[in-house]
Amino acid sequence: MRAEAVRRWPEMIVEAFIRAAGYSAVLFVGLILFFLLREGLPAFAEVPFDALFGTRWYPIEGYYGLLPLVGGTLVVTIGAMLIAMPFGLGTAIFIAEIAPRWARELLKPLVEVLAGLPSVVLGFLGMVAMAPLVRTVLDVPTGLSALSGSILLAGMAIPTLVSVAEDALDAVPNSYRDAALALGATRWQTIWRVTVPAARTGVLTAVMLGVGRAIGETMTVMMVTGNAARMPLGLAAFFRPVRTMTATIAAEMGEVANGSEHYHVLFTVGLVLFIFSFIVNLAAGAVVFQQRKRAERLLS
Amino acid sequence: MPPRERTQHLIFAALTLAAVLTVAPIVLVVGYIAWLGLPAIRWEFLSAMPREGMRAGGIWPAIVGTLYLTLGTAVVAVPLGVAAAVYLSEYAPDNAFTRAIRLAIINLAGIPSVVYGLFGLGLFVLFLRLSTSIAAGSLTLAIMTLPVIISTSEVALRAVPQSFRLVSFSLGGTRWQTIWRVVLPQALPGILTGVILGLERAAGETAPILFTAAAFFLPRLPDSALDPTMALPYHLFVISTQVPGMPIHLQYGTALVLLVFVLSMNLLATVIRSRARARRQW
Numbered sequence: 001m002r003a004e005a006v007r008r009w010p011e012m013i014v015e016a017f018i019r020a021a022g023y024s025a026v027l028f029v030g031l032i033l034f035f036l037l038r039e040g041l042p043a044f045a046e047v048p049f050d051a052l053f054g055t056r057w058y059p060i061e062g063y064y065g066l067l068p069l070v071g072g073t074l075v076v077t078i079g080a081m082l083i084a085m086p087f088g089l090g091t092a093i094f095i096a097e098i099a100p101r102w103a104r105e106l107l108k109p110l111v112e113v114l115a116g117l118p119s120v121v122l123g124f125l126g127m128v129a130m131a132p133l134v135r136t137v138l139d140v141p142t143g144l145s146a147l148s149g150s151i152l153l154a155g156m157a158i159p160t161l162v163s164v165a166e167d168a169l170d171a172v173p174n175s176y177r178d179a180a181l182a183l184g185a186t187r188w189q190t191i192w193r194v195t196v197p198a199a200r201t202g203v204l205t206a207v208m209l210g211v212g213r214a215i216g217e218t219m220t221v222m223m224v225t226g227n228a229a230r231m232p233l234g235l236a237a238f239f240r241p242v243r244t245m246t247a248t249i250a251a252e253m254g255e256v257a258n259g260s261e262h263y264h265v266l267f268t269v270g271l272v273l274f275i276f277s278f279i280v281n282l283a284a285g286a287v288v289f290q291q292r293k294r295a296e297r298l299l300s
Numbered sequence: 301m302p303p304r305e306r307t308q309h310l311i312f313a314a315l316t317l318a319a320v321l322t323v324a325p326i327v328l329v330v331g332y333i334a335w336l337g338l339p340a341i342r343w344e345f346l347s348a349m350p351r352e353g354m355r356a357g358g359i360w361p362a363i364v365g366t367l368y369l370t371l372g373t374a375v376v377a378v379p380l381g382v383a384a385a386v387y388l389s390e391y392a393p394d395n396a397f398t399r400a401i402r403l404a405i406i407n408l409a410g411i412p413s414v415v416y417g418l419f420g421l422g423l424f425v426l427f428l429r430l431s432t433s434i435a436a437g438s439l440t441l442a443i444m445t446l447p448v449i450i451s452t453s454e455v456a457l458r459a460v461p462q463s464f465r466l467v468s469f470s471l472g473g474t475r476w477q478t479i480w481r482v483v484l485p486q487a488l489p490g491i492l493t494g495v496i497l498g499l500e501r502a503a504g505e506t507a508p509i510l511f512t513a514a515a516f517f518l519p520r521l522p523d524s525a526l527d528p529t530m531a532l533p534y535h536l537f538v539i540s541t542q543v544p545g546m547p548i549h550l551q552y553g554t555a556l557v558l559l560v561f562v563l564s565m566n567l568l569a570t571v572i573r574s575r576a577r578a579r580r581q582w
Contacts, residue, residue: 113326121333
């Protein structure tokens with residue numbers, strides 16, 4: 001009895017640690033939200049509410065309009081997804097459905113390399129090599145623009161898109177494909193009418209996660225988008241410098257006094273980003289849950 | 301050729317092109333940086349302190365700093381992440397709270413890195429008074445890395461067949477003995493892969509350490525975990541945007557060192573994974 005109890009004690013401690021670690025994810029999300037609110041909410045007392053929704057971001061003179069930053073993030077993200085979706089989803093379909101084995105074995109690690117490239121390296125290369133190229137090719141005043149940011153962000157979103165979408169396509173049972181092929185469909189008809197629709201929730205998740213990736217990227221956009229806090233209006237905005245929420249925080253937080261108005265507003269920007277990413281991931285997560293529930297229903 | 305087969309040929313060609321155009325730039329980027337960075341790589345560049353306002357000398361303190369930050373991240377994130385994965389795969393009941401944990405992990409994975417930086421500034425640097433330091437930076441990076449480690453480890457743990465656990469239970473093993481002696485060893489390669497991929501991300505990140513750990517320039521190496529540090533990604537950012545007249549080959553050299561650091565971790569993860577797959581007994 002005693003020996004049993006002695007052996008049990010360390011085990012209980014270990015199991016308590018495991019349990020605590022399991023709960024910690026919830027704790028951390030809570031802590032992040034708490035500290036963003038704690039440092040960000042005072043901004044609403046210091047800056048008039050409608051000023052935060054102004055179209056001018058010029059902190060030195062006390063203009064804290066968030067709209068140009070939100071607009072900058074949206075322009076760059078939309079551009080990135082317009083580029084990333086055809087390439088990312090095309091690559092995913094190619095890897096999952098068409099590629100011979102050797103091509104798959106070659107492509108998958110390469111996409112993983114892209115996922116591993118530090119954003120600052122891409123930003124650096126974008127700045128010194130790509131932006132000058134964009135400027136000459138398009139004959140615009142500067143290559144440091146929303147377009148350059150979108151191209152690099154597409155590169156950062158593609159690995160997420162490819163791997164999640166490919167998993168979704170892989171998960172489609174082979175019997176679906178066999179049935180379509182047996183009915184006389186071509187391989188492409190099978191992919192387009194059967195496999196992709198069957199995997200659509202996963203593909204949607206992939207796109208959402210790619211959007212999340214693009215919204216949150218910091219260093220690359222800070223280095224290549226030119227960082228002009230202007231309202232991006234019209235299609236021309238793609239070819240002009242913009243400034244995103246992430247880049248604003250990264251560029252300005254180092255220079256503000258702790259506890260100042262500007263400091264609080266930057267935390268508010270962080271709060272907006274947190275809410276954006278929360279919504280995007282909630283949507284992606286909801287899709288996953290829905291899919292799992294349906295799978296469970298089908299199996300039960 | 302019937303029209304629908306022609307369509308298929310066209311579309312398959314387009315998809316192949318999409319895949320080629322997606323991976324070609326990756327090869328190009330790595331090759332380009334290697335080509336322009338290699339001339340800068342000398343023993344002095346890797347082992348000396350920066351001189352003349354960083355325009356000469358080496359990047360030794362940045363290399364050491366990134367090693368410290370990566371190790372610090374590992375010390376915090378690995379035990380916590382693996383334990384959380386064990387909880388989710390071996391203990392967690394199927395209820396609303398477990399679903400909340402999963403949702404929290406998904407959300408942690410999606411929070412922008414710069415927001416982690418703000419959080420680290422608020423909690424570790426200011427509230428816990430760790431100041432701008434290796435400790436504050438490592439803790440911030442650890443929380444950012446956690447979701448990667450948890451989700452990959454959980455997949456690895458769940459892949460261990462249920463029969464392994466049942467055999468251990470039937471021989472009188474307790475739950476923890478079963479996990480420690482049977483499940484964890486079987487899942488180890490998968491867990492290692494996840495850990496390395498998570499740390500790879502931490503090593504390459506700049507935004508989370510901007511306000512929590514990174515120093516523009518330090519004349520000497522950090523003495524303790526409470527000192528600020530230089531780091532490779534931040535150093536690359538600094539010398540490519542904040543230092544006028546910086547020789548371009550030193551910028552490419554720094555980018556190359558960072559790339560080699562990160563990609564060798566990537567390679568290690570790939571090797572572990574493929575070897576484990578070949579050896580697996582189930």
